[in-house]
Amino acid sequence: MKKLFCFLLVAAMFGLVSCKSDKDSAGNSMANLDRTWSVYKADEASSSYSPLHQIDTANVGDLQPAWTFTMNDLPPSAQPANSQSNPIIVDGVLYSLSAKRNAYAINAETGEQIWSYDPFEGGGGGGVERGVTYWENGDDKRIFFAADNFLVALDAKTGKPISEFGTNGKVNLNVGVRDNPDDIAITMTSPGIIYKDLIICGSRLPDLYGTPPGYIRAYHCKTGELVWTFHTVPLPGEPGYETWPKDAYKYAGGINSWAGMSIDTKRGIVFMSLGSPTYDFYGADRIGENLYGNCVLALDAATGKHVWHYQTVHHDIWDYDLPAPPNLVTLNKDGKQVDAVAQLSKQGFVYILDRETGKPIYPIEERPVPASNLPGEKAWPTQPFPTKPKPYAKQLITETDLTNYSPADHDALVKRFRSLRYEGLYTPPDLKGTLMFPGTRGGTNWGGGAFDPVTNMLYIRSSNAPEIQTIIRQDPEVVVGMPVVDQGRRQYNIYCAACHGGNRAGIGNNPTLLGLDKRMTREIALDKIRKGGGFMPPYAGVLTDDQLDAILSYVHSVGSGSKGLAKVEGEGAQPVKDMYMNTTGYVTWKDPSGNPAVTPPWGTLHALNLSTGEYEWEIPLGNDEKRKGDGAADTGLEGKSGPVVTAGGLIFIAGAEDRKLRAFAKSTGKILWETTLPAIANATACTYMVNGKQYVALSVGGTTENPSGSIMAFKLP
Numbered sequence: 257m258k259k260l261f262c263f264l265l266v267a268a269m270f271g272l273v274s275c276k277s278d279k280d281s282a283g284n285s286m287a288n289l290d291r292t293w294s295v296y297k298a299d300e301a302s303s304s305y306s307p308l309h310q311i312d313t314a315n316v317g318d319l320q321p322a323w324t325f326t327m328n329d330l331p332p333s334a335q336p337a338n339s340q341s342n343p344i345i346v347d348g349v350l351y352s353l354s355a356k357r358n359a360y361a362i363n364a365e366t367g368e369q370i371w372s373y374d375p376f377e378g379g380g381g382g383g384v385e386r387g388v389t390y391w392e393n394g395d396d397k398r399i400f401f402a403a404d405n406f407l408v409a410l411d412a413k414t415g416k417p418i419s420e421f422g423t424n425g426k427v428n429l430n431v432g433v434r435d436n437p438d439d440i441a442i443t444m445t446s447p448g449i450i451y452k453d454l455i456i457c458g459s460r461l462p463d464l465y466g467t468p469p470g471y472i473r474a475y476h477c478k479t480g481e482l483v484w485t486f487h488t489v490p491l492p493g494e495p496g497y498e499t500w501p502k503d504a505y506k507y508a509g510g511i512n513s514w515a516g517m518s519i520d521t522k523r524g525i526v527f528m529s530l531g532s533p534t535y536d537f538y539g540a541d542r543i544g545e546n547l548y549g550n551c552v553l554a555l556d557a558a559t560g561k562h563v564w565h566y567q568t569v570h571h572d573i574w575d576y577d578l579p580a581p582p583n584l585v586t587l588n589k590d591g592k593q594v595d596a597v598a599q600l601s602k603q604g605f606v607y608i609l610d611r612e613t614g615k616p617i618y619p620i621e622e623r624p625v626p627a628s629n630l631p632g633e634k635a636w637p638t639q640p641f642p643t644k645p646k647p648y649a650k651q652l653i654t655e656t657d658l659t660n661y662s663p664a665d666h667d668a669l670v671k672r673f674r675s676l677r678y679e680g681l682y683t684p685p686d687l688k689g690t691l692m693f694p695g696t697r698g699g700t701n702w703g704g705g706a707f708d709p710v711t712n713m714l715y716i717r718s719s720n721a722p723e724i725q726t727i728i729r730q731d732p733e734v735v736v737g738m739p740v741v742d743q744g745r746r747q748y749n750i751y752c753a754a755c756h757g758g759n760r761a762g763i764g765n766n767p768t769l770l771g772l773d774k775r776m777t778r779e780i781a782l783d784k785i786r787k788g789g790g791f792m793p794p795y796a797g798v799l800t801d802d803q804l805d806a807i808l809s810y811v812h813s814v815g816s817g818s819k820g821l822a823k824v825e826g827e828g829a830q831p832v833k834d835m836y837m838n839t840t841g842y843v844t845w846k847d848p849s850g851n852p853a854v855t856p857p858w859g860t861l862h863a864l865n866l867s868t869g870e871y872e873w874e875i876p877l878g879n880d881e882k883r884k885g886d887g888a889a890d891t892g893l894e895g896k897s898g899p900v901v902t903a904g905g906l907i908f909i910a911g912a913e914d915r916k917l918r919a920f921a922k923s924t925g926k927i928l929w930e931t932t933l934p935a936i937a938n939a940t941a942c943t944y945m946v947n948g949k950q951y952v953a954l955s956v957g958g959t960t961e962n963p964s965g966s967i968m969a970f971k972l973p
Contacts, residue, residue: 293942294346296387296447297704297898301584302518304706304900306943310950312904315972316919316929322951322971323367327354327964329374329381335767336958338938339965340702340897342387343953345944346397346412351388352955355965356381357403359388361415364953365946367969371415375403386516386702386939389447389455391477398477400455402444405430407457407475422480429459432482434468434505441795442470446516446581446702449526451557453477456526458513462795463536463575464751465835470512472528472553474560484560488513488530488548495562496547508542510534511549515702516581518597519557520611526557527597527611529578536575537685537725538836540632545570552582552599552609564614568599568607570636573628573684575696575841576602580704580898587712587866589617598707598714598866600700603681604649605642606714608866618644618869628684629677630727630836635684644869648862649699649718651681653691657854661883665847676724685725685838693854695723696842703898703911703940707866708922715901715922716862717877717909719894722854726840748810751795760811769811781812844894851883857892859912861899863925875925878912898940900952908952910937917941917954917970933968935959 297304311319330337337355344351350364358381361370375381381403389400390412397412398421407429409421417425429444430437440461448457455477459470469489476483488511489504490496500508510533517528533542533549550569555562569576583598587608595611608617620640628635655673660666677683678691698721706715748760752769760769772781785795785804795804845853852858857876864871878893897911901922910917915936919929933956941954953969 302581309904322969334963339955427480460514467509499545531577532572537838602699604647604699625682690725693722701896706899706901859892873925
C-alpha cells in the first residue's frame, strides 16, 4: 500500500509539472498544441504569434533541417517559381500550395506527401496565393483555396473535390460582380477567413482602366451559396456613394481586398485592408475621396453590413494599397486594456484604431499635401498623418541620400533627381516625372506584422524603396494600319515593361520574356496574360483581344489571325477619355550600373511597443555583401514576407535576396541563428508542434534544377 501511495504521489507530481509546462508565457492552455498555426498568419487575429517555446533563445542555435518536401508540378524548362504560401497545420497535417497553385497535404512530422490536387488538370496554372483556409463541422473537414477564378473546396482527408460545394467543388468568382463574368478574371491572392459556416473572401483584379470593383463576398462553406456581398465602390443609396461622381459605380474599379483579413469571432466583426481605386495613378474620372479605397474596413461577419471604416489615403493616386491584413491587438492605454486594430502601410505609418469604433488611439492629423498638375486631376488637398507612432520607413530623400558607387553613377542620379518633381510624401504623379518615396514596394508588404500578446510588442519589416513615376498620355484609340508587332511593342511598354523591362529581360523576380516561344505555346502564354500568374494580375476584361494579340505578337510570335495589322475596336471608335499611365511603376530606382539609388539600410526590422507608441529597437534586416563597406553595418534588403514571433523569445524571418532564414532575440534584435536556403523564401514562415517536437517550416522558391520549389522544416536535434 505504501509503494502504491508513493507511485501515485510521484505520478501526481509529474502531472503537475506537465500541466505547468502546457501553458504559454501568458498562462493560456496549450493542450491543443497541434492547432497553434491552423490559420493563415497563425490565427484569426493575423498575429503571426506562436505560444510554443520548446525552441528558445538558448537552443535556437542548434536548429537543423528536419525534412524537405519537393514539389515537382512544373516542367524542368520552367522559370523558377516563387511561392508566397504560408503553410497551416491541423492535427499533424501541413496544408499548403505550390507556386503553380496545386494543393498539398503533407505529414508535418516526416514531410511525406499525403495527397495532392491539381485544379488545372495538368494545365499551366500559376498565380500568387498565400495559403489555404481550413474549416470543419464535426467529421466534415475541408480545405478552401482559389485557382484562377474559382473558389475550390477539397476534402481535407482525401484531397478530393467536395461535389456538393458549388458545381463539382468549385464556385465561379467571376459571377456576382458588376461586369460580364465571361469578360473578366477574378482571383484571390490571400486566403479567405472563416466565420462559423461562412468563408469570407476578398479578390484581386488588375488596377487598370476598365476593371470592376473587388467586392467582398461570403459563401456558405457547405454549399458554396453566396450569402452576402459588400460593394467596395458604393451603389446609389449606400454609405460612401457621395464620395464619388454620381455614375462612378458603373465604371470605377479596384478597391480589392487582396491582402487578407482578420476576424474577432466574439464580436462577430471581420476586418480587412483595402486597396486603391483604379486607375492607380490618375483619377480625373473619380474626383472625390473614393470610399472605400485604402480603408481599414470593419463589417458584420454574418451579414456584411458596414460597422466602421477608416480611410488612410483620400483619392489615392500613388497605389498606396493597404498591403497586409490588420493585426488585432490589445494594448495598455491610460491604465486600461484596449482592444484595437493595428494597420501597417506602404508609407511606413502605423494606424492604431479602436476595434469597436475605428477611432484613432493616438492622434492622426489631416495635413496639406501638394496639388496635381495633370489635366483634369484634383488631388485631395489633405492626407492623414499619424502623430504616433513615428513612421518606421524613411519618408524623405535629399541629394545627400543618393549613393556614390562611381562618379558617373552618382552624377546620373543627381541629374535625374533634379529633373523630377519631388515635394516629399504624397507628391502627385506629373508629366515631368515624379520621385515617389516610399514607393509602391516600400514600407510594409503583404507579410504584415507579428504581434506578441504577452508583451504588446508589434514586430515590423520595412523596405526603403524609392520609385520614379513616368507618366504618359495613352490614346485609347488604336491606330489603323500599324503593323501588329509595332502595336504590340506600344502596348507592352504601357502594360508590361514596368515589370519585365523595356528590353523584355525581366526585372528582379519578374522573369525574362526573351525566348518565351521556346518555353510555352502561344495558347498558354495567352492564358497566362488573361488569368494572371505570379505577381502578374489578370488582364481579361482590361485588354481587348486585339491588344492581347498584338502583345503576344511582340513577346512571342505573330498570330495567324492578326493578318499583320492591328484592328480598330469598332468602326470609327473614339477615345472615351484621356488616359494617363505610369510606365515605370513597381520598380525600385537604381543607378545606371544597377546599384540602389539611395544609401542603406534598404530593409529594416522594428520592435514597436504599442502601449507606449515607441520603438524599442530597430536593426537592418538582410545584407548585400557585395555592397557592404568594410566595417559597415549590414545593408538591409527589401523583402515582402513577414516575421513570426514566439513565446520562446524568438523572431523568425526570411524573404530577402540573400536567401537567409534568420532567428532574432525578440527582446533585443540580436541575431541568434541563420541558415542559407536553396532559393529566396518569399513567404512568411510558420511554427508548430507534432508529437512533442516543435518545428519551423516555410515555403522556398524554385531553382534552375528544381523550378517548382519546396517546403523546408527545421527542428532541434
